[in-house]
Amino acid sequence: MxxxxxxxxxxxxxxxxxxxxxxxxxxxxxxxxxxxxxxxxxxxxxxxxxxxxxxxxxxxxxxxxxxxxxxxxxxxxxxxxxxxxxxxxxxxxxxxxxxxxxxxxxxxxxxxxxxxxxxxxxxxxxxxxxxxxxxxxLKKLMNHAPFDIIECENCGFERHGCPLCMAYLKRTAGATTCENDWRSPSFTWFGYIVGQACTLKCIHCCEAIPFLKSHKFVPKDVIISDVQKVAASSRFLTFVELIGGEPFMHPDFKALVEELLEIKNIGYIKSFTNGTIVPDKGLCQVLKNPRFMLQVSNYEKQATGKLLDNIYATRKILKDEDVKYIFTEHFEWQDFSSFDLHNTEEGKLKTVFNACPLRNCNRLYSGILYRCPHQYAGIELGKLKKRAVESVDVHGHQEKDLADALEAFEHVNYIDACRYCSMPFDAPVVPAGIQLIQKEEV
Ligand SMILES: C[S@@+](CC[C@H](N)C(=O)[O-])C[C@H]1O[C@@H](n2cnc3c(N)ncnc32)[C@H](O)[C@@H]1O
Ligand code: SF4
Ligand code: SF4
Ligand code: SF4
CATH class of the missing domain: 3.40.50.720 (NAD(P)-binding Rossmann-like Domain)
Structure with a gap:
């Protein structure tokens, strides 16, 4: 009862x-x-x-x-x-x-x-x-008191939403409303792949990092202008994630975060890290911004030697500098690294797409927006083709066109990549973060 x-x-x-x-x-x-x-x-x-x-x-x-x-x-x-x-x-x-x-x-x-x-x-x-x-x-919101966005995330904000957190984020992000608003109402968050380099080689990495031929970084100014453009074409971006590869390897990471935090109409900036690149005190100060959320993925069981020492050093400096972060335990992942033809029945594709937890895990890399990590990885590896509507060329659109393209992108029934993917029903559960080198040694 x-x-x-x-x-x-x-x-x-x-x-x-x-x-x-x-x-x-x-x-x-x-x-x-x-x-x-x-x-x-x-x-x-x-x-x-x-x-x-x-x-x-x-x-x-x-x-x-x-x-x-x-x-x-x-x-x-x-x-x-x-x-x-x-x-x-x-x-x-x-x-x-x-x-x-x-x-x-x-x-x-x-x-x-x-x-x-x-x-x-x-x-x-x-x-x-x-x-x-x-x-x-509610009392905090009415008193204009600050919210702790990590507390909100631990309260289930990203998964379940919360009208209070949303009202707070819109207020702090300087979000505006206007009549005949042409900006996309449906596009609400995405992850920017700031670079493809990484210190680890996870075999089942959803972004296929160990298997890419080159490992480029996207220049800071390109990232800033892409995010600015998407933010201007969306009614409100609840958050923008920074992912990779390993985001902390980006040569301008500190300035990147500082400049992203200046962009209006974004609730918060959130970065993942694998913890192997130890942030210095200057970066820690930036990471403490109340509109920034840090998520440290746990690779303590997979990393060895200097990389493991670095993970411990990262957690120590974050503690010493009082930077709050979410620590993702991640004991298990799913292996959807194959690009073999998997779904041959046309009728099944919509079901697969609707049931897939990654269907809105949009990825932006060097001006191209993808629906999910699998589609991005497949296209980068040359195994899948880029298709109109299912991906958006941010550089090729003016703001109003971009808003229309984002709406169409958000409303696809499925993407072609779902044919070549074992998510969500058939991707086996695997231990998180198994390293390529370990497999070769077996
Ligand atoms: C692709 S990583 C990029 C950022 C950083 N290198 C890291 O590992 O945290 C972003 C997140 O995706 C998770 N991830 C990667 N591959 C996965 C998979 N096959 N299944 C589930 N989660 C995965 C990682 O644990 C991490 O939390
Ligand atoms: S998600 Fe909502 S209810 Fe939960 S802590 Fe944040 S504001 Fe409060
Ligand atoms: S740490 Fe692993 S999951 Fe994260 S980007 Fe590197 S290879 Fe991929
Ligand atoms: S390709 Fe389709 S099924 Fe696979 S992860 Fe992306 S949205 Fe999910």
Whole structure:
């Protein structure tokens, strides 16, 4: 019953015009129920600790954390951390919030909790946090207080959206509205491939980096002018990603980020890094900009020697310089590196495309916009052909034409590359980041 209340409130929250009064009353209802329960959070990671803070801001105190590493963690603030088997000791008036952002992980941990004690009410802690954050963030928005975009991302912003975060981003990005707006309403984010060089050689790299013949960087001024042009032709770009290759290898990376942050109509700039290029203090200062988000992918298991030392050094300087970042664990990837003909039935292509999580993972490289990494990699490797509408030549369009081209691009039913791709149904799951050299040694 509590789970249903959370779902109903989240549904209202994700509607086009959420009714704040309805959401408020749903949340108050929920808080009254929770106030009478014993609250347990499982596990005690970042998301669990975030939920504890959110509940506490509403006057709901957490009684215990549950974590398999309870013997090491022992306490968070004054809250004891118990091992999962201790769930046996609780009665039916206890609520266990399972705080993980992947549904599969929530299901797995909920199963563990249920096996220990089937009387407990088990709820999705990630969803509960997203809901209970709403009134707190609404107050911040009204008071013109700054938002922490990493907190928003951890709250599920990029995956689920949030009207409050969107309003905040538009305000800080100087977004404008106008009558008869000709700018593309549908094109909302993309990743710029700033260069094709990388320190690692991941066999299953979605951008096929180890297999490209040359490893060029796109000059900073070309990147800036491409991003400016796309931003001017879009109603609002929620964010622009910097990817590669390894973005931190770009010879003008610091100036690039500084100049990108000057462009209006973009919520935030987000860069990935594999962590093997250690940022200096000057770059760290730029990375601390509230409109910049850093995502460090975890290659600690695959990198060796100097590269591994560098990863540790990167994490140390980011900590010392107080640069917040998202650390992507990434235990598993999918292998969709083959360009063999895979989907021969015309009717299946739309289904494949609609189900593919990468269908909006747009990539811009040297003035050409691609729908997804597979299409970009295939064309760069010479295995796939560039086709009209499915890719956009940013240099070849004026702003108004570009807006029309972006709209058409966003509304394709599928792309030809889907014929030569095993995503999303048939791409095998593989360990993340296996290095080319390791394969050759086997
Ligand atoms: C292509 S990389 C580029 C930036 C940087 N070199 C890095 O690895 O973080 C961007 C992201 O894609 C992820 N990635 C690469 N290939 C993948 C695959 N086959 N499946 C899932 N994720 C993949 C990486 O882990 C990384 O987080
Ligand atoms: S996404 Fe951000 S603004 Fe929205 S509820 Fe979560 S933390 Fe608050
Ligand atoms: S670190 Fe791996 S995934 Fe990232 S660009 Fe390099 S080869 Fe690709
Ligand atoms: S080619 Fe099609 S199926 Fe493959 S990753 Fe791109 S959008 Fe997905």
């Amino acid at each position: 509590i789970g249903k209340k959370i779902q109903d409130a989240l549904l209202e929250l994700s509607s086009i015009k959420p009714n704040t009064n309805v959401i408020d009353s749903m949340i108050n209802d929920l808080l009254q129920i929770l106030a009478k329960k014993r609250i347990i959070i499982y596990p005690a990671g970042y998301l669990g600790r975030t939920l504890e803070k959110t509940l506490s801001a509403h006057g709901i105190e957490t009684e215990y954390f549950i974590d398999r590493d309870a013997n090491e963690i022992k306490k968070i603030k004054d809250i004891p951390v118990l091992e999962p088997q201790r769930l046996d000791e609780f009665s039916g008036d206890s609520v266990v919030f399972v705080s993980a952002n992947l549904n599969a992980m929530v299901e797995q941990l909920s199963g563990v909790a249920r096996r220990h004690n089937n009387k407990l009410t088990i709820l999705n802690g990630f969803e509960a946090n997203r809901l209970l954050k709403y009134p707190l963030c």
